[in-house]
Amino acid sequence: MVAPKIKKIVNQKQESNEDKLSSLPDCILIHILSFLDTESAIKTSVLSKRYRLLWTSLQCLDFKFHGCSVDRFLSFVNHVLERREHSNLSMFRLSLKEQVNSGFLDNCIAYAMKHKVEHLRIRAYADEHSPLTLPSLLLNSSSLRILRLNNVSCCSIMLPKSLALPGLKVLRLKNFVFSDENYNGELFLGCPNLETLILNKCSIRPDGEVKVLDVKCLNLKNLEIRHWRSPWRCFDEHMISVNAPRLCSVKFQGHIPNVDFKEDIWCLDEVCIDLYCPTACAMVDVSERRRRTSEFCMSMLHQLCEVKSLALSLNTIEILSAIPYLQVYGPSIFQNLRYIKFMAEDKHTVLTIPINTVTPLLEGNVSEITILDLDDPKEQQLLINIKRSRINVMCKDAMISIPIHVMSYILESSPSAELLIVELPKGIVGQDLRRKMFTRKSMYWHAGMQ
Numbered sequence: 001m002v003a004p005k006i007k008k009i010v011n012q013k014q015e016s017n018e019d020k021l022s023s024l025p026d027c028i029l030i031h032i033l034s035f036l037d038t039e040s041a042i043k044t045s046v047l048s049k050r051y052r053l054l055w056t057s058l059q060c061l062d063f064k065f066h067g068c069s070v071d072r073f074l075s076f077v078n079h080v081l082e083r084r085e086h087s088n089l090s091m092f093r094l095s096l097k098e099q100v101n102s103g104f105l106d107n108c109i110a111y112a113m114k115h116k117v118e119h120l121r122i123r124a125y126a127d128e129h130s131p132l133t134l135p136s137l138l139l140n141s142s143s144l145r146i147l148r149l150n151n152v153s154c155c156s157i158m159l160p161k162s163l164a165l166p167g168l169k170v171l172r173l174k175n176f177v178f179s180d181e182n183y184n185g186e187l188f189l190g191c192p193n194l195e196t197l198i199l200n201k202c203s204i205r206p207d208g209e210v211k212v213l214d215v216k217c218l219n220l221k222n223l224e225i226r227h228w229r230s231p232w233r234c235f236d237e238h239m240i241s242v243n244a245p246r247l248c249s250v251k252f253q254g255h256i257p258n259v260d261f262k263e264d265i266w267c268l269d270e271v272c273i274d275l276y277c278p279t280a281c282a283m284v285d286v287s288e289r290r291r292r293t294s295e296f297c298m299s300m301l302h303q304l305c306e307v308k309s310l311a312l313s314l315n316t317i318e319i320l321s322a323i324p325y326l327q328v329y330g331p332s333i334f335q336n337l338r339y340i341k342f343m344a345e346d347k348h349t350v351l352t353i354p355i356n357t358v359t360p361l362l363e364g365n366v367s368e369i370t371i372l373d374l375d376d377p378k379e380q381q382l383l384i385n386i387k388r389s390r391i392n393v394m395c396k397d398a399m400i401s402i403p404i405h406v407m408s409y410i411l412e413s414s415p416s417a418e419l420l421i422v423e424l425p426k427g428i429v430g431q432d433l434r435r436k437m438f439t440r441k442s443m444y445w446h447a448g449m450q
Contacts, residue, residue: 034060034091038080056084060091061112070098077104081111088143093121096152100125102132113137118145125152132157140164151175158182163190172198178213179205185214196222203229204238213240220244227254232284235292250304256293261303268306273297274313274343290322298329305333310414311341317406326409337414341421348398348426351382355417361386362408398424 033041033054042055061084063077077094092112094105105124112120114137126132134157138144144165151157154175159182168191176199188194194217204210215223223244230238235258243262251272252259275297277290297320312320320326340355353371360366361384368385382395390401400422411417 029054030057030059033058037062037064039063039066039076042080057087058084059087059089061089062091062093063108064093064095065097067097070100073098074100074104077108081108086115089115089117091119091121092117095121095123096125098125099127102126102130105132106135109138110135113141113144116141116143118143120144120146121148121150122157123150123152124156126156128153128155131155134158134160142167144168146170148172149174149176160187162186163188165191166193168194170194170196170198172196172200173202174200176202177205178202178210180209183210183213188215188217191217193219195219196224198224198226199228200224200226201229203231204234206231206234211237211239213238214243215240216243218244219246221246222249222251223247224251225253225257225259226251228257229255230257232289252300256296256300258296259300259303264306265304266306268304268308270309270311271301271304271307272311272343273300273316275316275319277315277319287322290319294319294322298323298326302329302333306336307334308336309339309341310334310337311343312410313343313345314400314402315345317342317402320406321403324405326405327412329409334414335416337416338418339421340410340414340417340419342400342402342423344400344423344425346425347423349395349424351393351395351422351424353382353384353420353422355411355420358384358391358407358411358420361391362404362411393422393424395424398426400424 029051033044036044038055038058038061041058044051045055061080063073063080065073089112092108092115094108105122105126109120109122109132113135120138124132138147139160139162145167147165147168147170149157149172151174154177157176159173159176159178161182161184171188171191171194188197197215197217197220204213223242225240228240232255238258240257240259241262242259245263245265247265247268249270249272250268251274253274254276256275275293277293278284278286297316357369357371361369368383371382371384382393384391384393386392386404389404391404391407392399392401
C-alpha cells in the first residue's frame, strides 16, 4: 500500500514541475515575445523545440543597434527578414546609432510596408550625401496608423512634400528642417484623420522662402511642440499656423515657438507649458529674451483661454515674472479653467490644495497658513507663507517659491478655478522651519493632499 502512495506523490511533483508557460497556445507565446526586442526574442529559440521557430511568427519586429559592428547588425536584420513568415506586421522599429547605407533603410521600410505594418518607427542615420527617400509604399499606405521618424542627423531622411495616409492617427517628427526643398504646405493635408502631432527639435530653415509651417488638421486632438529650433533672430518671421478646431491637448517644451491658432478651440482640456530661456550666452541679451518670451507666452495663453486644466512649469512661472504688471493683459481670461498645476523638474511629491485656501494670503488677510491633512494618519502638514515678494509652499523637505504677482494674476484670471495642484521638488528645509510647521497653531485648513 505504501508504494502506490509514493508513486502518486512523485507524479504530483512531476506535474507541478511542468513548464506551464510552454503549454500555452502559440498566439499567447508570440504575444509575450512581442514585448522583447527581436534579438532577445530569437534567443528564446534555444529553450526548447517548442520555441525554435516561434520568433518567425512575430508581428512586432524591434531592431535596436547595441554597439556591435555595423556589418554584423545589418546581416542580422537581413537574416530575420528573410526567414520570417510572411504575415502582416503590427509594429516595425529600426533604431540606428551608426551611419548605414540608405539602401538598407529603404529595404527595411519596404519590407514593413509590404507586410501592412500599422506602427512604424525609424531612427535613421544615413550619409548626408545619400539621404533616405521614403518609398511610395509608405507615402500612400492605407494600413499605417502610427509613424515616428527620427533624423539622427538632419539630412538622414528626406521629408516628402506630401503624404496620402488616410488611416494615420499619430505622426511624430524629430530633427527635421522644413525648407523650400521639402515643404510646400501640403504635408499634413494628406492625413485627414491625424489625431496626434509631435514636432520634436524641428525648425524652419533660415533665409529660405518657407516662413510658415501650416498645420491644418481638422481632426487633430493632441499637439506637442518640443524644443523648437528656429533661430531666435527668425522668431518674428517664422511661424507655426495651426488650424485644428478639435484640439484637446496642447504642450510646449523648450524655447517658445511663434504659434498662431487660427480658430477658437472650444473643446480644449489641457495646456502644458514648460519654457526655457538662455541664462549664459554671450550672443543673447538674456533680460530682453526673457521679456519677449514672457510676452509671447501671455499672447499664446490668450489664444488658449478656453482651457480647463493649465499646467505651468516653475521655469515658465519665472519667465512670466519678467512682466512686472501682468494685469495689463486683462483679468478673467480663463473662464473655464478648473485646475491649475505648477510642475517641478525634479518632482518629490504632489499636493492638491483648494483655491480658497490660498486666497486669504493674496488678499492680505493672513501671512501664513498651515494646512493639516486630516486624511493622512501621520497628519502631514503644509505651510504656505508670504516672504518678501514671493509665496512659499513647503512640506517637510520639499518646497517651491512663486512670485506673488504671478500667482495673483493666475488666480484672478481664473474665476472658476477649484484646485491648485503643486509638484514640490526635494529641497532642504531648515530645522527651525520644520519645527515651526509641526507646532504652529495659527490657521488650519483641511485639504485633500495627494
